[in-house]
Amino acid sequence: QVQLVQSGAEVKKPGASVKVSCKASGYTFTGYYMHWVRQAPGQGLEWMGWINPYTGGTDFAQKFQGRVTLTRDTSISTAYMDLRRLRSDDTAVYYCARLRAQNTVTDALDIWGQGTMVTVSS
């Protein structure tokens, strides 16, 4: 079945970097944009950015510009989110989510990963 499986929980110190992976299965990885969304403890959903797995093109929410990198490895159908210069307020669950429609960046997010908890603490 169509699913996204993310890497496990991480604990990082302030100033460090974290890389979260998101492995896709059950569909053509390069046919659907992948978005990243995070959720701080007890808070709402916050959109971070997207990657086009076919071209590698990316875009991000302004607040993450310069700190986040989205990449993919098409040979293993996996997307990655790399967040640098971590701060305590980056503590959150990070989700990857697939766009519902093919070959468009504007649609609903229909398949979500299980989430990866990233804790930033000294």
Added chain:
Amino acid sequence: QSVLTQPPSASGTPGQRVTISCSGSSSGIGSNTVNWYQQLPGAAPRLLIYSDDQRPSGVPDRFSGSRSGTSASLAISGLQSEDEADYYCALWDDSLFGVVFGGGTKVTVL
């Protein structure tokens, strides 16, 4: 920039109908379709409604969505205990070239 406003909470007894609003701007909801997500406690979000009023397969028809002007709404009819969750509206914002989420509404089944 689009801002989506939802009430923080809503509640109802089993079998009742509950409606959640999502209000925005003319450049947001006024221009783009709205999607709704359900997040059960401790779980990842799940797509509930897309393109204002479309249900993905597997979503019960108790859930319905609508949009008019600069507002959208999600209705849950025949409320059930398993509907107790957080609900988020969201849309694609052309000016941000990204997704905007509402603040979320916690639905409690009394």
